[in-house]
Amino acid sequence: MADKKKKNAPPDAQEYQAFQQQREVQRPIVKNCIKAFFVGGFICFIGQIISTFYIYFFHFTEQTVGNPTVATLIFITMLFTGFGFYDRIGQFAGAGSAVPVTGFGNAVISAAIEHRTEGFILGVGTNMFKLAGPVIVYGVFSAFVVALIKTILIQWGGL
Amino acid sequence: MQLGKWLLISAFLFTLIGCGTDSALDPPSKQRNEDIDLSEISTDQSISQEPSNRAKDILSHYDQITTIKAVNSDKEILIAIEIKHMERFKLAKIREQLTKEMKEEFDNLKVELSTDKKIVMELDKLEKNLKKQVYPKKDLQKKLNKLVEFSKEQT
Numbered sequence: 001m002a003d004k005k006k007k008n009a010p011p012d013a014q015e016y017q018a019f020q021q022q023r024e025v026q027r028p029i030v031k032n033c034i035k036a037f038f039v040g041g042f043i044c045f046i047g048q049i050i051s052t053f054y055i056y057f058f059h060f061t062e063q064t065v066g067n068p069t070v071a072t073l074i075f076i077t078m079l080f081t082g083f084g085f086y087d088r089i090g091q092f093a094g095a096g097s098a099v100p101v102t103g104f105g106n107a108v109i110s111a112a113i114e115h116r117t118e119g120f121i122l123g124v125g126t127n128m129f130k131l132a133g134p135v136i137v138y139g140v141f142s143a144f145v146v147a148l149i150k151t152i153l154i155q156w157g158g159l
Numbered sequence: 160m161q162l163g164k165w166l167l168i169s170a171f172l173f174t175l176i177g178c179g180t181d182s183a184l185d186p187p188s189k190q191r192n193e194d195i196d197l198s199e200i201s202t203d204q205s206i207s208q209e210p211s212n213r214a215k216d217i218l219s220h221y222d223q224i225t226t227i228k229a230v231n232s233d234k235e236i237l238i239a240i241e242i243k244h245m246e247r248f249k250l251a252k253i254r255e256q257l258t259k260e261m262k263e264e265f266d267n268l269k270v271e272l273s274t275d276k277k278i279v280m281e282l283d284k285l286e287k288n289l290k291k292q293v294y295p296k297k298d299l300q301k302k303l304n305k306l307v308e309f310s311k312e313q314t
Contacts, residue, residue, distance in 0.1 A: 033166075055277050061276075061278065066314055067314055
């Protein structure tokens with residue numbers, strides 16, 4: 001798509017693009033990946049500590065411990081977002097801090113904080129799920145599609 | 160761009176390699192694995208713990224297992240195992256295979272096999288209590304029933 005557009009562009013624009021591409025600062029993909037890997041891994045490590053804590057000291061099995069762990073992580077993220085600390089982590093780690101459930105929490109909470117001045121209903125209420133809404137919509141939708149495929153495979157495929 | 164392509168291809172290949180495991184368990188060795196954390200419980204309880212001890216004996220021949228706990232009533236037996244860390248990739252398969260084996264071994268009992276850490280801990284507690292005191296039949300049954308239900312709890 002993008003290549004086709006480039007070919008149709010006037011020669012001046014093409015020349016400019018070549019010029020621009022030479023001087024553009026390259027995105028450090030490998031470095032970003034490593035950062036994201038370690039910070040994301042560290043967040044998951046904290047999550048593992050929390051779930052082990054719940055297994056040892058409360059009445060949860062490995063099956064049921066997921067819910068309180070997620071709730072705790074999101075609660076911690078809420079505090080970090082409110083104190084402006086999570087933004088720094090996000091700036092440094094990128095996807096490493098956005099992909100775990102803490103990123104989802106941050107997306108909800110930062111939107112809520114941002115629109116607080118517009119009032120509780122039309123500000124916080126309408127804007128809270130601005131970024132998290134698509135996650136929920138497509139999460140539910142893809143779960144539906146996968147369930148449909150599974151049902152079809154089991155019913156007619158004899159899996 | 161070039162790098163991204165290579166990353167994608169290698170990720171795909173690693174996924175394929177990771178999926179290519181066949182039998183999850185090594186065949187049982189002839190010798191008992193002495194590193195396994197298990198303790199036989201006395202058979203002079205109100206309900207003989209002989210089936211539990213037999214289950215431990217059978218399972219202790221697998222090298223991948225690190226902990227075995229088991230307690231039985233006269234209707235059911237609850238076994239909890241832990242396996243070596245790297246083997247956890249095959250956890251579901253191993254659990255399935257061992258459950259099948261145990262079901263064949265104890266066809267007169269209802270067999271529950273769990274790999275859950277919490278169940279291992281709870282069974283350990285119960286085993287220690289069984290060593291200290293003799294449980295009335297009903298109490299043991301009740302306790303075991305509760306644990307079996309607990310092990311099946313879903314979110």
